[in-house]
Amino acid sequence: MAPTSPITKDTVRAQVAEVLDEPEAVIGDHDDLLYRGIDSIRLMSLVEWCRQRGAEVSFVDLAEVPTVAAWTEVLSQATQDVRGITA
Template identity: 55%
Template sequence: MPEQTLTLDSVRADLAEVLYLEPEDIAVEDDLVDTGLDSVRIMSLVERWRAAGVEVTFVELAERPSLAAWWELLSTRLPR
């Protein structure tokens, strides 16, 4: 199975899926904890994105819970 390439839209879609929201309901600057994000959901996303070839840790995401901050971090680690 080929690795998926992460994009801002795919990260938003993954996040919406674990939060049971529509992607358009998540603004890039939203505090994701306020939208229902918890540690179990963060770990689920970490595993999903690691499977896509992006090395990221739970702590890195938990320290900055916004889509904008996550994309800033993830986009620097995309597989070449």
């Protein structure tokens, strides 16, 4: 599936904020998102959001390094990998 919009730190942070029902401004790039309240159900919701944007990631991909900065890197790479396969 082709990406619907670029995945940036801001888009990741916005989605995390929505899932946590918190303001984006309180979520730092390197905050531990599991500590902030991302549980397995919310994480699966985020995985689905990522896949809808063309980033083929798994639950484990995101659970290993649960920060906005790390997820942005993982998602950016996953999106590039998909583009490379379909290009």
